[in-house]
Amino acid sequence: MAQTVVVKIGTSSLTQPETGQLALSTIAALVEVLSTLRQQGSQVVLVSSGAIGVGCARLGMTDRPKSIALKQAVAAVGQGRLMRIYDDFFTAMQQPIAQVLLTRGDLIERSRYVNVYRTFQELLQLGVVPIVNENDTVAVDELKFGDNDTLSALVASLVDADWLFLLTDVDRLYSDDPRSNPDAQPISRVQSIKQLAELQVQTGSAGSRWGTGGMVTKIAAAQIATGAGVRTVITQGRSPMNLLKILAGEAIGTQFEPQPRPFNARQRWIAHGLVxxxxxxxxxxxxxxxxxxxxxxxxxxxxxxxxxxxxxxxxxxxxxxxxxxxxxxxxxxxxxxxxxxxxxxxxxxxxxxxxxxxxxxxxxxxxxxx
CATH class of the missing domain: 2.30.130.10 (PUA domain)
Structure with missing residues (x-):
């Protein structure tokens, strides 16, 4: 069945943890899966982190930059290289792509929000896969999404998606950090965001050395997306084939049930576009x-x-x-x-x-x- 699918892949899945170099096999597998979904008639949007990580590797930097200006400069280096790699892989699958760079300001002002919405609609109708990232080169702190988990949830709401996949470096949500607590319990389904509070999920803080988002941001993203009626899944980024299995009904990862969709486009803008x-x-x-x-x-x-x-x-x-x-x-x-x-x-x-x-x-x- 043709659906609209938004996939967010984090820096931790796109890069090798030891070196920060790109994990090309993961990117190739992801591109193959997304192209397969397109061939099956689904509309696909990819929200990709990695520009700063790729920029660091390109410039031989061993640590992620701290200052805003340096981050923006490194992102400018990395973004072009990242898009070139995506374009090479997608071209091999005969799948056209487009680059879409957004700041929070694009979603706050109603006329710009409507313009972004129309651009996405045109791209999807043309059969293009938009590749979305925050416009790190120009975003200032108060107009930043903060992380691409939030950005992907807002994009999923904007395009009225059926699914949002958050690809990360763990296979699902746990009751505690499984890397430090062997007794952490896996959570496969979340009926409501309130349920998470009851489970008292210890979601930890920032993720890998190269990424910015930990589980906290993923749960916040799930809250935005499910509130807009989008079914949200947290699953392992190193195994992109899981997307097809989940869409076929397999119980992989953690699924957040969507809430009823009470919103029209203007209400979605008020609820999720505005700060x-x-x-x-x-x-x-x-x-x-x-x-x-x-x-x-x-x-x-x-x-x-x-x-x-x-x-x-x-x-x-x-x-x-x-x-x-x-x-x-x-x-x-x-x-x-x-x-x-x-x-x-x-x-x-x-x-x-x-x-x-x-x-x-x-x-x-x-x-x-x-």
Whole structure:
């Protein structure tokens, strides 16, 4: 059955751990699998790390650079070389590819988000495999995805994928780090992200010497992807053939069940494209109205305003305990909200001295959290 599949491969799977040199046999096997999926009619997107690792190897560097400027320079060296290698392998399979470099800013601004969405649609309809990476050469800290696990989840949400595969250096998720704890239990299926908290998974920190993402980022990525209705799998990157086996129904790796897809494209953008710059703490009545009655947020229900934001920025809506219940686009700045919080809508023009929106966050600009 034709499906849309997003595959993310990490630096730890793409490179030899001892030397940082590319693991060409893994890349060849991955390209073969992705080309097979394309031949079977599936749409395929590859999110590939490795530009900094490849750049380091090309320049004879033995350690990953620390400063942003040096990382960006090394990524610029590595990205071209990485794409050339992919192009050589995919060309051998008669499979056209495209390079897509993104920053978080491309997904924050609505017009750019729509433009990226259309580009992906055109590429996939042309039968091309887009190869996606963060645009490390220009990204600044506040506009970085942080890691390619997050990037791959946002891309999976953007293209409305059926599957997201996170290829890593362990075969699945464990209750503890199996490299240091021989009693760590494998986890093959996760019904909900809440289940992970119950399992108290000790997911460790950053991965290999060359990579940036540990299990923590993979679980965060699974949360984004499954929330957008994308089935997510963590599996061994050194065995790309596992992808075909998993798609055929074999129980390999850890599978995260997708949540129902309540989102349209605009809601997906609000939920996953935008970064919250503020937080509104709501009273119980407002929480009930938003969560169960599908209503907009009014000023009367706001107890506390946190963060620095302007009108039309994204904010997180929380209950009294600080638990996130929704995310939305706010109609007022922080300064304005601090003046009108707790007041009735008809009082807003008197307090501010001008007519403003009746709602603080309109229900059309609001997405409930899971």
């Amino acid at each position: 919250s710059t503020g937080k509104l703490i709501l009273d119980d009545g407002a929480v009930e109205a938003i969560s169960n009655a599908g209503k907009s947020l009014l000023a009367a229900g706001i107890l506390q305003v946190e963060g620095e934001f302007e009108s039309h920025d994204a904010v997180t809506l929380c209950d009294r305990s600080g638990l996130e219940i929704a995310k939305g686009l706010v109609n007022y700045s922080r300064e304005e909200l601090q003046k009108i919080q707790g007041h009735q809508s008809e009082e807003i023009p008197i307090i501010l001295g001008y007519e403003g929106a009746e709602t603080i966050v309109h229900r059309d600009n609001l997405v409930l959290s899971h």
